[in-house]
Amino acid sequence: MxxxxxxxxxxxxxxxxxxxxxxxxxxxxxxxxxxxxxxxxxxxxxxxxxxxxxxxxxxxxxxxxxxxxxxxxxxxxxxxxxxxxxxxxxxxxxxxxxxxxxxxxxxxxxxxxxxxxxxxxxxxxxxxxxxxxxxxxxxxxxxxxxxxxxxxxxxxxxxxxxxxxxxxxxxxxxxxxxxxxxxxxxxxxxxxxxxxxxxxxxxxxxxxxxxxxxxxxxxxxxxxxxxxxxxxxxxxxxxxxxGPGPASFEVPESLDPAELTHRLEAGEWVVDLRNRVAFADDHLLGSVSFEYGTGSSFTSYLGWVLPWQQPLTLVGPLDEVERAIRDLARIGIESLDAAVGTDPGSLAHGVPLVRYPVSDWLGLARDRTPDETVLDVRRTEEFEASHVRGAVNIPLHEVLLRVDELPEARTWVHCGSGYRASVAASLLHRAGRDVVLIDAPFRAAAASGVDLTRANAE
Structure with missing residues (x-):
């Protein structure tokens, strides 16, 4: 056997x-x-x-x-x-x-x-x-x-x-x-x-x-x-x-720039698969970041966070688009469109390229002002174990529904590794919020001088 x-x-x-x-x-x-x-x-x-x-x-x-x-x-x-x-x-x-x-x-x-x-x-x-x-x-x-x-x-x-x-x-x-x-x-x-x-x-x-x-x-x-x-x-x-039927894993013909522009202006979900730091530095207004190639995170969190079975367009290099289509078909997300390429500026007509800052825990300790919010998008049990003193906890899968709970001030977004925070930061930025992505592991926060506490000790 x-x-x-x-x-x-x-x-x-x-x-x-x-x-x-x-x-x-x-x-x-x-x-x-x-x-x-x-x-x-x-x-x-x-x-x-x-x-x-x-x-x-x-x-x-x-x-x-x-x-x-x-x-x-x-x-x-x-x-x-x-x-x-x-x-x-x-x-x-x-x-x-x-x-x-x-x-x-x-x-x-x-x-x-x-x-x-x-x-x-x-x-x-x-x-x-x-x-x-x-x-x-x-x-x-x-x-x-x-x-x-x-x-x-x-x-x-x-x-x-x-x-x-x-x-x-x-x-x-x-x-x-x-x-x-x-x-x-x-x-x-x-x-x-x-x-x-x-x-x-x-x-x-x-x-x-x-x-x-x-x-x-x-x-x-x-x-x-x-x-x-x-x-x-x-x-x-x-x-x-x-009784599910067969899935297609074929990459569709790349959208022309005018069509991608239309989808962004209509508020459809356009998912950028590139590295989260590259996205933060330069992306199409209205797109969101779900970095591909990070283990099990991409499929589960995209299927968890975005509304089910709404039109979805993938943006990124051909190899990542191809693998993402296969991954998403495993959870029933199909009939996807794609704009294939690594330069977002060439993929749409007249859509502004925008950015938001990326920092680390030292940057938070040094640059955050008292009126600015720290948003922790880890799950509730992670937050309860240990968190930044004064931070707000909205788990990533709830961010879309709870944006209005956040103050209008600049928001510093973090998670356990940077992946979930990058998704949340892109969602908030798409909603018009001023954000900073903390792209650093939570375990490094205390050593950087960030004040941590336990929820049950407060």
């Missing part, structure tokens, strides 16, 4: 191809199925089965398209109400994939109908299993339980506690663990683990969901760590339940 990992770092998720050298099972494929298909070709195997652990909340699945393209069985919990044909499966069922056996295990918690799959190779009877746990047992924690409805969150947390134990009993300590979430995905909750591989035995020794002997204590702690999640999640389950 071989397991091929296909990682989507932009969303903090993994998909898998598990095979016996001839035929294979794909688990939780992302929408850009060409990566899985390339892995199958490289391994010389035929995809005969595609399985979902759950109806996903953080991305649009490629499972249905992949199964149809390869005439593969599409395995999904029979209790899920979906708008397409699939092969319904249920707890305890065993599916044959070549010489592999795939046992279905009920693991409610992340969702009500969540499943895990325990795969064994019959040629190595008694050998270790491979466990595909989706959003159930993760490296160091479990999948969050608040994505269905507020009234279900606590009950699902209790379910999660029981499910991970059921999975451990089914698989055994030597089994390799292959979760879908937990690599930066907002679908995970609790202590983060930086492990890249793990076994069930490792988790028995270290995962709080398995080491805590008190179910009520575990549930209370889990729910205390639940934080905000991207707004676009609300649209993923309906899309996946309806």
């Amino acid at each position: 071989e397991v091929v990992v296909v990682e989507t770092t932009q969303l903090g998720d993994r998909s898998y191809l598990v095979h016996d050298g001839t035929v294979g099972l794909v688990v939780d494929p992302q929408r850009d199925t060409d990566r899985i298909e390339a892995a199958a070709r490289d391994a010389g195997v035929t995809i005969t089965h595609v399985a979902e652990t759950h109806i996903h909340n953080d991305y649009v699945t490629g499972g249905l398209v992949l199964a149809r393209n390869h005439h593969a069985a599409y395995l999904l919990n029979g209790a899920d109400n979906v708008g397409f044909d699939r092969e319904p499966v249920s707890a305890g069922e065993v599916i044959r994939v070549g010489r592999l056996t795939v046992k279905v295990v009920a693991t409610p918690g992340h969702t009500h109908t969540h499943l895990a799959y325990v795969v064994r190779d019959e040629a190595y009877d008694g050998g270790p299993a491979a466990v595909f746990s989706g959003g159930s047992l993760l490296y160091g924690s479990v999948g969050r339980t608040d994505l269905i409805a507020a009234r279900d969150t606590r009950g699902l947390a209790h379910d999660q506690y029981k499910s991970v134990r059921r999975l451990v009993d089914e698989a055994g300590p030597d089994a390799m663990l292959y979760p879908t979430h937990g690599f930066g995905s907002f679908c995970s909750v609790g202590p983060a683990s930086k492990a890249q591989t793990s076994t069930i035995g490792d988790q028995l020794a270290s995962n709080h969901a398995l080491t805590d002997p008190d179910e009520d204590h575990f549930v209370t702690g889990l729910l205390a760590n639940v934080t905000a999640y991207p707004a676009y999640y609300a649209h993923m389950n309906p899309l996946n339940s309806a």
Whole structure:
């Protein structure tokens, strides 16, 4: 048995191809199925089965398209109400994939109908299993339980506690663990683990969901760590339940300058993908900054911050536009237009080029006047742990809705690294505010002479 990992770092998720050298099972494929298909070709195997652990909340699945393209069985919990044909499966069922056996295990918690799959190779009877746990047992924690409805969150947390134990009993300590979430995905909750591989035995020794002997204590702690999640999640389950079709990753023909000018003047969303400092120094009036190429930040925050399914135009170099189109298709943002180029001044007719200053913590300590605002756009729990004394906290995903809460004075904007602050600064600048972007890590603030405090100490 071989397991091929296909990682989507932009969303903090993994998909898998598990095979016996001839035929294979794909688990939780992302929408850009060409990566899985390339892995199958490289391994010389035929995809005969595609399985979902759950109806996903953080991305649009490629499972249905992949199964149809390869005439593969599409395995999904029979209790899920979906708008397409699939092969319904249920707890305890065993599916044959070549010489592999795939046992279905009920693991409610992340969702009500969540499943895990325990795969064994019959040629190595008694050998270790491979466990595909989706959003159930993760490296160091479990999948969050608040994505269905507020009234279900606590009950699902209790379910999660029981499910991970059921999975451990089914698989055994030597089994390799292959979760879908937990690599930066907002679908995970609790202590983060930086492990890249793990076994069930490792988790028995270290995962709080398995080491805590008190179910009520575990549930209370889990729910205390639940934080905000991207707004676009609300649209993923309906899309996946309806049956998403294939996506196009083609870069459209670049807009002519007159059309881009029209869109900017009409107030449409024009997203500049360039480096955040380059954007601050020189950008088209009315555009906003979502720097590309910064790990998992771009897709999640664009889908979280901008209004859903409004016209969207990307501006930037060809390679970044191409990758951004692929990334956004994974969360159902499609039919994008683009103005391709690195010089914003040449991409539109008559649109002013504008700028705002970029500083660091030393600059804040030196240049800020008492009437100027410090805006912290980190999440609430980050702010409560430590923040600049007197700062205002508006998490990035709330900035568009709360601009009017800020004083008219100049606003110094910061976050944990500079990325979220760059998005917020561009949104405020687009709204006509006087801003300064603090492009520096928060951990450097105290050493620069900035007065920090804890919220619970005030």
